[in-house]
Amino acid sequence: MMKEIVVVSGKGGTGKTLVCASFAALAGNAILVDADVEAPNLRLVVGAGRILEEHTHSDSEVARVDTSLCKGCGKCAEVCRFGAVTLDGVAVVDDLSCEGCAACFYTCPEKAIVMEPRINGRWWVAECRYGLIFHGRLEVGEGLSGKLVAVLKERARKQSGNYRLRIVDGPPGIGCPVLAALTGADFVVVVTEPTLSGLHDAERVVGVAQHFGLKVGVCVNKADLNPDMTAKLHNWVAQKRLVWLGELPFDETAYSAMANGTSPVELGGRLAAALQSLYRTVTQHI
Ligand code: SF4
Ligand code: SF4
Structure with missing residues (x-):
């Protein structure tokens, strides 16, 4: 059965989409789910193209x-x-x-x-450079995105075809949409940053994932910007008996590449090597 990796963080902007797009590029043929229906952007990075399905969502x-x-x-x-x-x-x-x-x-x-x-939202199934992407968008003023995330995930699970992985770009925070995104995950990747608030956010989202008995690993993005805090995060991961997934170095070019629709792993260099190592470690645990 196809395995599902869910990538989350306690807050937005920590590098979830960077990790998801890179995993998709490395898998080569994957099902992607952008579960951040309030601020979806994975489709921009993975070159979403021909729309295969279009739906409205009402709850x-x-x-x-x-x-x-x-x-x-x-x-x-x-x-x-x-x-x-x-x-x-x-x-x-x-x-x-x-x-x-x-x-x-x-x-x-x-x-x-x-x-x-x-009509609370809309969702689509589209082709992308690395397989298929399931993505949705909540209408303006709608606040309950968990049900739309659940619909996206359910439809993605039913997708037939020879895909290697299902990769879910989770919403930020620890609310209802995150619970919907985590449901049924084979492995949860927590992406955090080397700051005190990064540790706090990681603690919260790890707590939620562990509450559901899910396997959890942690990686630190921009780790080289604060080596002391990265070391603290590493210790915390060991204390909690989580899987240490490694460090990603800060690379400014990754973000401009993503804005132009290129996955960071395709750029080469230190960040690409770290992402490849991260992908290997995660796939060894599923
Ligand atoms: S919120 Fe007001 S307008 Fe809407 S269904 Fe209830 S009573 Fe009617
Ligand atoms: S004002 Fe409201 S309650 Fe009165 S008839 Fe019109 S819709 Fe019905």
């Missing part, structure tokens, strides 16, 4: 007023705890404020309100 409802039935009595506005209804001759619902509780729907004496599915 809640929104109230709609049939203005031909509405008598403007205002009862719906009175029961709406979210201030989503105003009156302008007829009731008007503000989509962004509506929480879909349906109180207005049950209250309206004219049956002028219907509850409709709210």
Whole structure:
């Protein structure tokens, strides 16, 4: 069965996407899932191309007023705890404020309100340079991305074909979307930076992964910028009996290369060698 690696960090900007894109390049033929649906960018780095599937995602409802039935009595506005209804001759619902509780729907004496599915996000399956990428995007103002992440992962798991790995670029933080991203992982790669906050963030996300009994390894990005802190992180990994995955050196060119759609591992040099070593270590543990 295809193995799944989930790459996470306690916060954004630590190098998750750099690691995912490099793993994809090294695997050569992989399924990629960009589970950061609030700020997706993996597709830019891996050269997402032809779209094979396009879907809308809905996991809640929104109230709609049939203005031909509405008598403007205002009862719906009175029961709406979210201030989503105003009156302008007829009731008007503000989509962004509506929480879909349906109180207005049950209250309206004219049956002028219907509850409709709210489009919370969109997601796609596309070809990319290293296989397939499953990516999505939450609509503006939508805050619950965990369900969209779960949908992406479920669809990616069902993908047939001769792919070597499933690589998930996890969302930052430790909230519901991270839990959805971690579910079913064969190995969790925590990418952190050599700072106190990096250690704190890594502790939090490792705690979540261990709570679910997942195998966890830690790598330190930009390790050479703070060798003392990198050593502290190394000690912490040993104390926690996690897998030490190694250090990635800081390389400014990696980020400009990624912006141009090139995986850092294709650049050559110290960072590419460290990424290859990281990939080898991870694949030995799955
Ligand atoms: S309760 Fe019904 S009829 Fe009254 S304002 Fe609201 S939608 Fe219109
Ligand atoms: S569904 Fe709930 S939140 Fe939305 S307009 Fe009706 S009462 Fe307000």
